[in-house]
Amino acid sequence: MTDSPAVAPKPVSTPVRPSRTRLSRAEKAEVTRTRLFEAAIQIVGEQGYAGASVALITARAGVAQGTFYNYFESRQDLLDQLLPAISEQLHELIRDRVRAAPDDPIARERARLCGFFDFLEESPHLFKILSEGMVQAPVGFRRHLEMQSESYRRAMEYELRRGNLRISDPREIDILTQMLLSTREYLSGRFCYVDGQFVRPSELVVETYVKLLTGRIFA
Known part of the structure; x- marks a missing residue:
């Protein structure tokens, strides 16, 4: 009875994960601020200043209404x-x-x-x-x-x-x-x-x- 040839174990490949560039806190804040700005421009352009409420601006920007006051003192400030x-x-x-x-x-x-x-x-x-x-x-x-x-x-x-x-x-x-x-x-x-x-x-x-x-x- 002859021994079977030894089979080398297959190397285990480690999956390469794509690198993710995470935004810093300051960068995230700037992105949110820009979204609020752009939303305000759109709403004022569509409905005038009188129609640009904080609720409409934050809804258009996709952020919580309370977040607005992290960036602007008031609606008028924006x-x-x-x-x-x-x-x-x-x-x-x-x-x-x-x-x-x-x-x-x-x-x-x-x-x-x-x-x-x-x-x-x-x-x-x-x-x-x-x-x-x-x-x-x-x-x-x-x-x-x-x-x-x-x-x-x-x-x-x-x-x-x-x-x-x-x-x-x-x-x-x-x-x-x-x-x-x-x-x-x-x-x-x-x-x-x-x-x-x-x-x-x-x-x-x-x-x-x-x-x-x-x-x-x-x-």
Whole structure:
């Protein structure tokens, strides 16, 4: 009787578990805060500030109502933070558009206006949030205006240093800044919304704006 050949035992393979990247407590908090912000923007855009209750915001964000007060002192605190947060996003988008524009002052100003229209298209709730903000969220509304004015003034001071403006008085720079901002806001209200829906304004709106900037309106 011959012995059977010895069979080597099969190695036991240890299953490789996929690595999981766990969010830190601070990261989780920021995710929750962002969800509350986004929910508030949507609800204010749909129902106005008056309809944006804490209950609706937390339900839309998918968090417990009591969690809301871990991030905001009150409903009004959140509403007053909406416009400044949106203003920062707007600034970043327009800055990217200006950097991509040709090195020409009119091209940069065209990029600012078109960038604003692009932002409205991507963020259709902004117009309602802005139009009601003066009354319903005055703190945030004032901060939004300050941020936009500061940004535009820096842009005009840049053009002044480059010799691209016909004015030099600092008071005129302030007035020019407000004129350009006001024109942008009015054009968006007049040509970007029909029955509450965003409509991309025609190129004629931009071209007429450029004519105004280059002094080609009055004979």
